[in-house]
Amino acid sequence: MTFEPARERGRTPGRMRSAVLGVAAGAVAVSAFIALSGTADAASTLGASAGASGRYFGTAVAANKLSDATYVGILDREFTMVTPENEMKWDATEPNQDSFSYADADRIVSHATGIGARVRGHALAWHSQQPGWVQNLSGTALRSAMLNHVTQVATHYRGRIYAWDVVNEAFADGGSGARRDSNLQRTGNDWIEAAFRAARAADPTAKLCYNDYNTDGQNAKSNAVYAMVQDFKSRGVPIDCVGFQSHFNAQSPVPGDYQANLQRFANLGVEVQITELDIEGSGSTQADAFARVVQACLHVTACTGITVWGIRDTDSWRAGGTPLLFDGNGGKKAAYTSVLNTLDGGGTSNPPSSSTPPPPSGAACTATFSTNAWSGGFVTTVKVTAGSSALSSWSVGVTLPGGSAVTSAWNAQGTGTSGAVQFANVSYNARVAAGGSTEFGFQGTGSAPSAAPTCTVSLT
Ligand code: G3I
Helix, strand or coil: CEECCCCCCCCCCHHHHHHHHHHHCCCCCCCCCEEECCCCCCCCCHHHHHHCCCCEEEEEECHHHCCCHHHHHHHHHHCCEEEECCCCCHHHHCCECCECCCHHHHHHHHHHHHCCCEEEEEEEEECCCCCHHHHCCCHHHHHHHHHHHHHHHHHHCCCCCCEEEEEECCECCCCCCCECCCCCHHHCCCHHHHHHHHHHHHCCCCEEEEEECCCCCCCHHHHHHHHHHHHHHHHCCCCCEEEECCEECCCCCCCCCHHHHHHHHHCCCCEEEEEEEEECCCHHHHHHHHHHHHHHHHCCCCEEEEEECCCEHHHCCCHHHCCCCECCCCCECHHHHHHHHHHCCCCEECCCCCCCCCCCCCCCEEEEEEEEEECCEEEEEEEEEECCCCEEEEEEEEECCCCCEEEEEECCEEECCCCEEEEECCHHHCCECCCCEEEEEEEEECCCCCCCCEEEEEEC
16 A cells, blocks of 8 residues: 655644654653664675575575576575475376375475575475376365375475475465365365374474465455464464465555564464565566565564575566566576665665666665654654765665554655555655755554664665
8 A cells, every 4th residue: 555645745744843843842752763774795695694684595496497507506606495496296296196206306405405505395285286186086085195195295305394385375365264165175174284284293393384375464364374373373283384475566566564464473473484475577666675575574583584486587487577586697686686785784775777886885875763652653753864875766664563554654655554664755855965864754553663764775
């Protein structure tokens, strides 16, 4: 959701002014100033930068691309987690009943091990990509076949998998909050917990995840998954993690409450992982969206890592949307720089294309904020200051605590109202002279933000 700046351009609105003046008079409860800045270490990589906070940065890998030198060069340099894109699915690993085929998946696992990367196993039980013989089964025969599959595959990879997507995409889209109808679901509602128990018995060392899409914000589908995880935890069904696929585009953008949604699952006592990230688009819009996702993960302690769903745009399952971090030639996109800089601590430069020269050394932009809070509400004023180069546009990410919401903003265009909220310049304050600054503000309900804002810019 986006909202327009609510007040007269360039001026502090009367109602807001009184709140800010209240601070000067010492009448308001909280005042905090936080500054942050930073530029990426040019020598760093996605994996190394994520590793600095104890997280991994992974990618989906296709076995048939392991002979592509450009592909492998990027894989080996940048990534610390590997997910076989299709090679561990049921149709690949058990093409005929009780006849297992691990060659392609083994090649990927072996390659990952060789570069010191870990492996996310994907996926043991799923309604899609089932071999023909499974599609022809039902009832107890299908239930037994599913449990045998989980047991055999998890046993084959025992001790070599960081986390398994034990069950993938078992909930319906839309507002029903129901399970997806599938042959597996028709074997009985307990098929999911049966799969998790079989996986735990076969490989007690792997973390066991439930993985899905369209669960990235709070909605009927994610509420249903949340209720299942809560139920599993209360009954001792083994579940360790929830995967949020995070396939985004213009029709399905990064939700405003993305971070809050990750956090509420984390609060159930599971790890959360971003498992199949891709964002269609280009330039700074795409780069900013990637930054928001990375920032959300960094702000959730139990978010242990991020996996992008492929390496180059041309490797993607939706290549036409150019949704990844490397272009078809293996060049780093603006989205790559944005992700790396966000991993390196925010206050980042965000060039619109890979041909744009890097920003000068030192911070390209800093964001400081002051917050004036009272019971049930707050006003936050943010000051954006340019580094040694003029800015041609800027964007600031702010993370709201769970239950808080932005109700209005001035001198900036907001996207989202809760969780990770992004504020972009409006036309009249896009340009900031070198060393100069501009201010914007927002009002909200609930508790005030306390985490440091991140500032991303385009230089002139
Ligand atoms: O390997 C065959 C090839 O021999 C054949 O000539 C060709 C003709 O269509 O098909 C090839 O197989 C394709 C396979 O990808 C490998 O490229 C399948 O048709 C195609 O359906 C399959 O698509 C995969 C898709 O899952 C299937 O559902 C994508 O690569 C894969 O990225 C995608 O991944 C899923 C996740 O597992 C779960 N979440 C959603 C995500 C995106 O759909």
